Amino acid sequence: xxxxxxxxxxxxxxxxxxxxxxxxxxxxxxxxxxxxxxxxxxxxxxxxxxxxxxxxxxxxxxxxxxxxxxxxxxxxxxxxxxxxxxxxxxxxxxxxxxxxxxxxxxxxxxxxxxxxxxxxxxxxxxxxxxxxxxxxxxxxxxxxxxxxxxxxxxxxxxxxxxxxxxxxxxxxxxxxxxxxxxxxxxxxxxxxxxxxxxxxxxxxxxxxxxxxxxxxxxxxxxxxxxxxxxxxxxxxxxxxxxxxxx
Amino acid sequence: xxxxxxxxxxxxxxxxxxxxxxxxxxxxxxxxxxxxxxxxxxxxxxxxxxxxxxxxxxxxxxxxxxxxxxxxxxxxxxxxxxxxxxxxxxxxxxxxxxxxxxxxxxxxxxxxxxxxxxxxxxxxxxxxxxxxxxxxxxxxxxxxxxxxxxxxxxxxxxxxxxxxxxxxxxxxxxxxxxxxxxxxxxxxxxxxxxxxxxxxxxxxxxxxxxxxxxxxxxxxxxxxxxxxxxxxxxxxxxxxxxxxxxxxxxxxxxxxxxxxxxxxxxxxxxxxxxxxxxxxxxxxxxxxxxxxxxxxxxxxxxxxxxxxxxxxxxxxxxxxxxxxxxxxxxxxxxxxxxxxxxxxxxxxxxx
Numbered sequence: 001x002x003x004x005x006x007x008x009x010x011x012x013x014x015x016x017x018x019x020x021x022x023x024x025x026x027x028x029x030x031x032x033x034x035x036x037x038x039x040x041x042x043x044x045x046x047x048x049x050x051x052x053x054x055x056x057x058x059x060x061x062x063x064x065x066x067x068x069x070x071x072x073x074x075x076x077x078x079x080x081x082x083x084x085x086x087x088x089x090x091x092x093x094x095x096x097x098x099x100x101x102x103x104x105x106x107x108x109x110x111x112x113x114x115x116x117x118x119x120x121x122x123x124x125x126x127x128x129x130x131x132x133x134x135x136x137x138x139x140x141x142x143x144x145x146x147x148x149x150x151x152x153x154x155x156x157x158x159x160x161x162x163x164x165x166x167x168x169x170x171x172x173x174x175x176x177x178x179x180x181x182x183x184x185x186x187x188x189x190x191x192x193x194x195x196x197x198x199x200x201x202x203x204x205x206x207x208x209x210x211x212x213x214x215x216x217x218x219x220x221x222x223x224x225x226x227x228x229x230x231x232x233x234x235x236x237x238x239x240x241x242x243x244x245x246x
Numbered sequence: 247x248x249x250x251x252x253x254x255x256x257x258x259x260x261x262x263x264x265x266x267x268x269x270x271x272x273x274x275x276x277x278x279x280x281x282x283x284x285x286x287x288x289x290x291x292x293x294x295x296x297x298x299x300x301x302x303x304x305x306x307x308x309x310x311x312x313x314x315x316x317x318x319x320x321x322x323x324x325x326x327x328x329x330x331x332x333x334x335x336x337x338x339x340x341x342x343x344x345x346x347x348x349x350x351x352x353x354x355x356x357x358x359x360x361x362x363x364x365x366x367x368x369x370x371x372x373x374x375x376x377x378x379x380x381x382x383x384x385x386x387x388x389x390x391x392x393x394x395x396x397x398x399x400x401x402x403x404x405x406x407x408x409x410x411x412x413x414x415x416x417x418x419x420x421x422x423x424x425x426x427x428x429x430x431x432x433x434x435x436x437x438x439x440x441x442x443x444x445x446x447x448x449x450x451x452x453x454x455x456x457x458x459x460x461x462x463x464x465x466x467x468x469x470x471x472x473x474x475x476x477x478x479x480x481x482x483x484x485x486x487x488x489x490x491x492x493x494x495x496x497x498x499x500x501x502x503x504x505x506x507x508x509x510x511x512x513x514x515x516x517x518x519x520x521x522x523x524x525x526x527x528x529x530x531x532x533x534x535x536x537x538x539x540x541x542x543x544x545x546x547x548x549x550x551x552x553x554x555x556x557x558x559x560x561x562x563x564x565x566x567x568x569x570x571x572x573x574x575x576x577x578x579x580x581x582x583x584x585x586x587x588x589x590x591x592x593x594x595x596x597x
Binding site: 008037038039040041042043045061062064065086089090092093095098121 | 447449467470471474476477478479498500501502503504505506507508
């Protein structure tokens with residue numbers, strides 16, 4: 001029988017033998033086409049709990065698959081493969097292999113939160129997307145995302161000095177994400193600053209950049225923040241079963 | 247007042263409610279039940295906690311039994327069946343199987359339903375594998391205090407599947423109706439299982455979820471949000487075994503993929519069939535059945551609880567799948583109709 005819905009079948013699961021004879025009958029070519037079974041044979045019950053343990057994923061178990069999130073989705077409008085409803089389902093059932101097929105687009109969520117306001121069960125799909133992208137990184141399925149690089153530089157700056165050192169964060173971000181430091185918009189910005197800023201402020205900025213002074217009394221506050229962050233990270237690693245592997 | 251008693255057939259929630267209402271209004275009531283005790287399905291089948299009150303069936307329905315049994319206006323015949331029912335409204339005579347005759351002003355049929363027999367769906371493994379059970383058996387596991395255990399070896403299951411619509415919404419077995427209560431009952435049972443054994447994961451395989459009205463929040467949502475019960479849209483094709491555990495096969499329609507998942511226990515959410523005695527009841531009482539085999543209601547609006555035969559009323563699951571609380575309401579409605587009829591006769595006589 002011809003396969004009517006080839007679009008539903010992954011090409012790698014379609015098998016055709018160029019030359020095949022069964023009981024003396026030549027069934028070479030498309031006559032012998034068959035579809036490899038891709039039966040789901042078990043549920044990974046840990047997966048939903050792993051996502052739920054990451055910030056944003058807490059309400060994933062509420063989902064009843066209505067599809068409001070995907071219908072509301074900004075990214076889905078551009079790329080129909082971007083389907084939060086489907087991913088939530090895969091996670092809830094623990095179909096990890098299936099989820100990993102889409103690992104390179106899951107992080108593309110733009111956090112517009114249209115899904116958040118469409119969801120009748122308050123699943124907060126935007127949070128789930130964030131948690132899932134985070135999960136993919138922590139599990140090593142995807143490299144660090146640009147936003148993770150940014151978060152790390154930002155975090156380092158705060159913990160170290162108690163200040164947001166914008167210039168340093170920006171430069172580190174460009175470096176880590178492999179972008180050229182000489183960006184026309186950045187050069188225009190710097191030129192503008194140099195031209196318009198009073199000399200005193202420019203000198204102070206230069207001094208701050210080199211010396212990196214801390215906010216007064218920051219040593220203890222910074223240490224407390226760092227402790228808290230490490231504690232949360234350790235908790236997440238535990239929830240994901242990463243602490244045993246290490 | 248020489249008014250004859252009202253005959254009530256069936257001592258489940260609907261019959262008990264009708265008996266209580268009529269007796270409290272001062273009428274003589276004769277209550278007949280074929281079982282050896284009153285209470286109907288919730289008592290005879292050993293239901294656990296009821297929807298929506300979460301009261302134990304033995305307390306809630308048992309209380310209704312006591313209330314009726316203690317009412318001096320009520321005469322109770324258990325282990326009894328009506329064999330012959332003759333006469334006109336206001337002057338019926340019912341003959342029981344043992345030959346006793348009961349004069350009755352009118353009759354209320356509260357004859358209930360029969361649970362679907364899962365043997366009629368052999369592909370789902372009931373009767374073949376001991377760990378395939380029905381919702382009624384799970385109710386009994388809970389109400390007896392033995393807890394959720396696999397009948398084969400008594401172990402606590404790691405994973406339970408509840409299959410909805412067993413014996414409902416299925417042309418293959420001539421049952422096109424929705425049994426109305428099974429979704430809510432299954433959600434309730436799933437929560438009970440999770441409470442009794444938090445390490446047991448419960449999956450519900452559904453075509454649609456019909457936890458109607460306020461049951462949506464208290465059962466469907468709560469089972470998902472608090473008890474973390476998982477709902478999977480698939481009508482199961484077959485239940486087999488790999489020798490160790492049960493294997494549930496079907497299609498997960500949301501990922502468009504076949505599934506063969508191991509389970510420790512499979513629960514059939516069995517539906518409500520017409521009472522197996524309905525053909526007999528129809529012949530004895532001269533009431534019509536509807537096309538599904540339940541006792542037909544003459545009119546849904548003008549006269550509550552009327553059957554095709556004047557002076558004979560019907561209530562509860564005898565008329566179709568029904569909840570316990572609605573059966574109780576309908577029992578009162580049937581009693582009201584019977585009282586109204588009797589009152590009309592008296593008023594006419596007075597004029």
